[in-house]
Amino acid sequence: MLKIGSHVSFSDKGLITAVNEALSYDSSTFMIYTGAPQNTRRKPIDTMFIEEGKAMMEKAGIHEIVVHAPYIINLGSYKEDTYELGVSFLQEEIRRTEYIGVKNIVLHPGAYTDKDAEFGVNRIAQGLNEVLSGTSETNVNIALETMAGKGTEVGRTFEEIASIIEKVEQNERLTVCLDTCHIHDAGYDIVNDLDGVLKQFDEIVGLDRIAVVHINDSKNGIAAHKDRHAPIGSGYIGFDTIRNVVHHEALQGRPFILETPWIGKDSKHVAPMYEVEIALLRGNVQDHFGGEFIEDVERIRHFFKSQELVPQAFVAETWELLRTDAKAKKADKREPLERLYDMVVEGKALEQQLSEAEINQRLIALLSGAV
The missing domain is CATH 3.20.20.150 (Divalent-metal-dependent TIM barrel enzymes)
Structure with missing residues (x-):
């Protein structure tokens, strides 16, 4: 095992x-x-x-x-x-x-x-x-x-x-x-x-x-x-x-x-992604989290596609922006996952109301490409 x-x-x-x-x-x-x-x-x-x-x-x-x-x-x-x-x-x-x-x-x-x-x-x-x-x-x-x-x-x-x-x-x-x-x-x-x-x-x-x-x-x-x-x-x-x-x-x-x-927008909502990371690396996400989790990931994927945004490319581009553009970093210090989270919430990409940690778990699954 x-x-x-x-x-x-x-x-x-x-x-x-x-x-x-x-x-x-x-x-x-x-x-x-x-x-x-x-x-x-x-x-x-x-x-x-x-x-x-x-x-x-x-x-x-x-x-x-x-x-x-x-x-x-x-x-x-x-x-x-x-x-x-x-x-x-x-x-x-x-x-x-x-x-x-x-x-x-x-x-x-x-x-x-x-x-x-x-x-x-x-x-x-x-x-x-x-x-x-x-x-x-x-x-x-x-x-x-x-x-x-x-x-x-x-x-x-x-x-x-x-x-x-x-x-x-x-x-x-x-x-x-x-x-x-x-x-x-x-x-x-x-x-x-x-x-x-x-x-x-x-x-x-x-x-x-x-x-x-x-x-x-x-x-x-x-x-x-x-x-x-x-x-x-x-x-x-x-x-x-x-x-x-x-x-x-x-x-x-x-x-x-x-x-x-651990990730989150403020100290009260910071949470680890260990559970979903472990499931992804084991390859048992659906067995562990259920079909509704998979459906939510697909909804988020569809939402980003409608925005003509490729999440993995967006993450790489944002890290590069934060690394090389001091003015951009000063104006917006948000890291890639936080920006993706804000898009999901503001765009109402999910039908059900989920906690910040639950949304971030689905984003991690999406970024893996394994779900």
Whole structure:
């Protein structure tokens, strides 16, 4: 069975909260942070309803989940206090991950800030050696995430990932998290040459190292080094490529995790598109949402056709306009999905009254071209 899910909350009742949210999206896996990713505040892990959550997972047939390390960890820093915090905090996160029973914790390798890439690679390897030697009692692997290359972050090339791994003594405990948005933004052409990119990764790092795959579209063109995720089908990567990643023979068996942004016109109506994205990638939209959903998508398609508008082309043109025309962006900052939503509402394209999230789900389905 395809293991596909999303990042979910790990709060209130801990793992119970996470499992319930994952099931609401029809997930077969999911990813959590064991606390807020922006700070070091943590509740004791033995108070987070772990056993109860595991029982729910077993009943639902969810057998593998992923933990993501906090963003504040920077093993690439030359500042001793930042580096030491990163080492000690990551060790504690690994112990919490072990307590939950999770095999892989995803880590952004780090950033070299005022130094250079060579320093960053060496410093990160040094930190990983300390972290792994201090957690030898655990069975948790660290999954180094491929990065987009914004700022001074390390991991923007397959060579940098390989170099880190080569410099770590216990590198059998190092795996990789492949992120579609990140490698696209880093300059790897997965749209036109997915097989070639995976072959390149295999030659440099090894496909057997991949333990987790993050599936995200991108708001920017290839090699932009920006790292701005988009719902699948609404960015420069496109639905077809992401579906090809998820179903690629060389990647089967891994958990595929959505980190696509929640969307909506204001904070009260922001919602994730995970449920429809998962159904689209599984190919079971009609079974999951029903025939009326499909009919609504067709109504929206007919409406745009009557306006002589091709949604996929409109999305690409709008991203390009926002990227290149400062005056146009200042006058109208709305992103493509928001503009399409406004057209549907203002044009009364649908017969029934739906929530903003429901309309956006149908737009995501439309943009995929799979419905």
